Amino acid sequence: MSINAINPVNGKIIKSYKEATEDTVRRKIEQTHKAWINWRESSFEDRTRLMNSLAAQLHNQRDSLANLMALEMGKPLKDGLAEINKCQGVCEYYASNAAAFLKDQQVETEATKSYVSFQPLGIVLAIMPWNFPFWQVFRFLAPALMAGNCGLLKHASNVPGCAMAIEQLIKDAGFPDHVFQTLMIGSSAVNKVIAHPSVKAVTLTGSTEAGIKVAGQAAGLLKKTVLELGGSDPYIILEDADLESAAEICASSRLINNGQSCIAAKRFILVKKIEREFTELFLEKMNDRKTGDPLEACTDLGPMARADLRDELHAQVQRNITMGAKCLLGGQIPNHKGKHAYYQPTVLSGMKKGMPAYSEEMFGPVATLLSARDTEHAIKIANDTSFGLGAAVFTSDKQYGEEIARTKLQAGSCFVNSLVKSDPRLPFGGINQSGYGRELSAFGIQEFVNIKTVYIK
Structure with a gap:
């Protein structure tokens, strides 16, 4: 063998x-x-x-x-x-x-x-x-x-x-x-x-x-x-957040390691008031990464690690679309030579409870957007998961953000106005x-x- x-x-x-x-x-x-x-x-x-x-x-x-x-x-x-x-x-x-x-x-x-x-x-x-x-x-x-x-x-x-x-x-x-x-x-x-x-x-x-x-x-x-x-890490974007900065950080977190990270952002929960504006900014940032040969210095995104993993991810995406999700970006497998395990950065919106991406981990460059009525509703959606690895909240009120991170979000690492990451100086793990x-x-x-x-x- x-x-x-x-x-x-x-x-x-x-x-x-x-x-x-x-x-x-x-x-x-x-x-x-x-x-x-x-x-x-x-x-x-x-x-x-x-x-x-x-x-x-x-x-x-x-x-x-x-x-x-x-x-x-x-x-x-x-x-x-x-x-x-x-x-x-x-x-x-x-x-x-x-x-x-x-x-x-x-x-x-x-x-x-x-x-x-x-x-x-x-x-x-x-x-x-x-x-x-x-x-x-x-x-x-x-x-x-x-x-x-x-x-x-x-x-x-x-x-x-x-x-x-x-x-x-x-x-x-x-x-x-x-x-x-x-x-x-x-x-x-x-x-x-x-x-x-x-x-x-x-x-x-x-x-x-x-x-x-x-x-x-x-x-x-x-x-x-x-x-x-695993993780299905939620990022909450409140109506007073710096949306330009939040969109850049959220796209970076979702596309870290081509989305193949347990602690990468998976679900983006948008308070209704800023949903349209954030979505436009987020799509722009997600579409801005250069896909190419990982051996080239200018490449931001290479292939996924294996073709079978790419195919499993694509099947997840298609199941969500079949159940009513909207594909705002990507969702396609490149069909030309030299793209053995590649997948396009993808954004799904209109996610509802019961759809696979609401509860499953999407291990690849796929982001899901969820709509919340207000902050309380956003926190409820964020915690409505069997996972508990990382979570983040974006707001200009740092004291309020700290309160949400400390006492409201249920995860091992909760960040405010930053992507969740591991650091040797801080404990890392989930619940x-x-x-x-x-x-x-x-x-x-x-x-x-x-x-x-x-x-x-």
Whole structure:
């Protein structure tokens, strides 16, 4: 069996990788467990030195890594470079802050001495998606290794070159052998990895369906999980918003990574008074992005990651149109050569409850516009979802916007007058069908440690 990297621009195989056998996987897990026995005893000074070395490797290899993403999943070069820069930043962030985040916390009790200590768990299995093939991994990898854990990566099968490149980066940075390894396996082999006694925890970024399966198995084995799953993120535009700015930010958020992002804006809820004006501005911004070859520096939007994903998205669009939605922009599959997995930026309006796009995640460059009578109605629509990853509100009244973000919107990240994004300094994650647990910040590094009470009488 082989795992193929396929160029989404033309559908051609870039490279084939031999799928690991069950014996090979078992051997790698055993190697990583042995590496952890020593790694857990390493000092923060040593971990910091190596993590900064990893950041330097990312910086030095950023052009080739961005090129690899363009080839394997269609990310434009400028976006790939930004992704590698972000990976470098998260390495530097945890290199600087991990020791403080995991410092013993003294607690006054009747004991002579009592405190909370943060100790590594062991091997953390990461099941990662293709849409941000480096960032998704590094936001787990940096805190996990700095906490004294080791890592195994089961990456998405359409970015095997990225998976191998990450393992090589770890080696180039000088980390001990087997502290982090890639498992070149398909989804059907994951169960046995989760079940291995040396694997102590699992982190997954992916679909809600995948999260349910992994969480169910891990729970049956009493293994900790962190899940970052799908989203149908609402952006509310109030009548006092700066509409020009809001339209630009909303279009940017919807088209981040060609719309293939769990935290990208999906549903735009417009208060009736500004609906027409905002829609005109938004259509202009959505239509302004340059689609082309991801290897060209001027390209804003490349292809979607796979042709089958494009076809699924188009089918979703057509179902909504059949049920009464209006297509204001796009909605077509390019029919000429060299456009293997491309899809036009698309805007649907007239969305009603019961239509698929009202509740389903649209994972691609498709925006849906919903009309609200007033602010209260807009908030109700925003929260009328099984997801809860990100949300945003646009208003000139920042204090009121803060109140809506803090107390009204039901999501893990709520922004005012800005697109929702992840930042190493802030916790990131969702609620409800968008998952649980947090990545990044102090909260993220404390997810996969033993929060141990030490008490001396």
